[in-house]
Amino acid sequence: MEPRILSHLRALEAESIHILREVVAEFANPVMLYSVGKDSSVMLRLAQKAFFPAKIPFPVLHVDTGYKFKEMYEFRDNLAKELGLNLIVHTNQEALDAGTNPFKLGTQKCCALLKTRALLDALTAGGYDAAFGGARRDEEKSRAKERIYSFRDKFGQWDPKNQRPELWNVYNAKIEKGETIRVFPISNWTELDVWSYIELEKIPIVPLYFAKEREMLVRGNGISPIEHNYPIQIGEKPEMVKVRMRSLGCTYCTGAIRSDAETFPQLMDELVHFKRSERENRIIDHDTEGAMEIKKREGYF
């Protein structure tokens, strides 16, 4: 007989499914944030498993800055159709119309308007009392401090010095009207776990994660995608480089990495040998010391 001990991936899966069900059972109107990235893809699969044979019993919200990759939009719309998702796309159109972009306002301000503001507005508009996010504690050191049920006040703000104790898997879901809980079902997964699971479960993901010859703008160590009219300076010329994205954000703020990883085994191999963290190429996280903590206090995921 096989020993009855779950592999670490199956143990993580069981924990995440427990969280998803707990939220659906205890909240009136939960929503899942869907960013089209690898973590969201894992979260969706976990939700499918948690509620099988039913469809995913909550809407899926994409906070769209308008600056995502073309391939992400295609992927999102196909997947929504295939899984029969109730997909809600929210954009801070007012800010976009006013010409908000990172070159004009700087990355912090741009993020605050197109991501944080848009997110808070979308949550209020939908009247959601709980919102699932695919953030992981291993991503960044202030995220390592977050509870699975992260309490947010009426303004969506996080108070890291005053978090509710969270014991065992007994989560406190009590809130007043206007307050919300951000829930992180894959808190305990690492980047490697996510990839191992995607491979194990054959979860569809945006092809941008795999290496391919792509048209890029190379500036020193930085390699930038040139979608959405990336401002090219005089003398610069895009070139074809074999790259992939390790983490997907807005095209302006996501740097690509040189890579030959076209398949899963190659990608996993690359991952094991990585010497630098996945958010390193996310410009927004490095503006100032503790940048993520500040954004999170303000309501960012």
Add this chain to the structure above:
Amino acid sequence: MSVESQLLRFTTAGSVDDGKSTLIGRLLYEAKGVYEDQLASIQSSSVNRSTGPIDFSLLTDGLRAEREQGITIDVAYRYAATPRRKFIIADTPGHEQYTRNMATGASTADLAIVLIDARKGVLVQSRRHAFITSLLGIRYVAVAVNKMDLVDFREDVFNKIQTEFMAYAKSVGLKNVAFFPISALEGDNITEPSARTPWYKGPSLLDHLESVDLVEARNFTDLRFPVQYVNRPTLDFRGFTGQLASGILRPGQTVMTLPSGRITKVKSLPSYDGDLAEAYPPMSVTVCLEDEVDVSRGDMIVDPNHVPHVSRRFAAKLVWMHETPGEAERDYLLKHTSQTVRAQISRIRHRIDINTLAEQPANKLELNEIASIQVETRRPLFFDPYQQNRITGAFILIDPVTNSTVAAGMIEESTAESLEPLKLGSLEFTGETEATVTPAERYARAGHYPATVWLTARQDLAVLLERKLFDLGCQVHILADDRESHLLPELARVLNNAGLIAICSIASPDPAEAERAARLARDNRFLLVDPQALPVHDEEASEVIMKQLEDRNVLRRKERFEVGEGI
């Protein structure tokens, strides 16, 4: 790292500045769990409280306030993997003010690393954390005697701490305690044996973390499946979802649902990946049952041969975690597995002095105090003692006004059905308080719950009802004594305690006694039969009463024999 590696969750514990964060930072660094950009960022950080080139504590102290003050405030979760194991690490604060955050990190741990500063020895806070570690039922304790570099790696210093800690560990019931002489800062005995402690022959800390046994800790015998959510996508699918707390589930297996007490079988274990042949803890699964039983969130599917305690009253250990003191007879919400009920601390038995373990009287529970209490809940809970089952024995208390989580509770045993001892004339049934045979166990044997039927002016009906219930296999007894009718409520209660159905046959109406009987019957089903509403024919009337008993789940006519067989 393979997909098949096992997960070990561990936590740090110990007094402030003993070097917990430094140790975790060092472990991460050695296990290649730190990326270059992260390392560069802490190297270039404006703070470095360590005497070495890298302040490893900055790897886990992720909040600005923590870096500014040089202490850990809240638990940080970090991850590391070796070819043998995958680790989820909770680095917790040592400062007394943040004990609740330490408890948060420790609650899910399989192992605790208790740090002790070699220069300072065992401090109050080391004891507090060791005590909480024991209360939370953490199986393994690794005592890391840290900063050995500051005491010249002296064996006698290590031995003295070992002796002192062991004495305390024994008195709080800690098992599987191992000791390691380390320097978190300089890396001695962390991943490899250190040349500076030739007298130490044991494994390195990491070796130990990689080798403690994880299988032994699981309980595969007593099925406990708290129902989280009922999945009903179509009219002909009803799946009960949840995470297995203990035991095994297989199609065809006989199970009991609580609180209804119904016996049925597992039909299937459907999943996204196809039907499962078996489920075991900690799997999250969906269970379909053979019969249409009424099961909802908060109910529990259990093994009919090993039922949990079912009670509204129990004793527990409590860690108080809020600035507002805890008080007896105040309303709290109690969340236990998937059910939330109103509850009160009915009595604070005593507070426990962390240092001496002395039991002291208390009428309030202050922040970070540990106490032994009595709890009373509005509805019955289905539970096991925490030391037997870390899931069905755990609960939290929530303040219904502020919504704060105010306490963590570990159930010890079910207690007294009544608070004041039951008196019958000069007889006092104090034995009630020490009962270990639970109502659910009596239920499992009798096949029905106890009940009190209060029947006025229908002696013949009482006799017929007793016969009918008896023929069904019930344990039943008529109490009819006109002269001593004021004793009937107590007598009925005693019969109920023994698991019987009591039929109280009263000659003339006595609302005061009926009310007293209802109160005394408490959890037991009390059936006050309204004589006006009853058919005049005894046969018809008895059917009405039987139906009411069924509606209250006292008995189930259809499956009676199945119950008997299962036991």
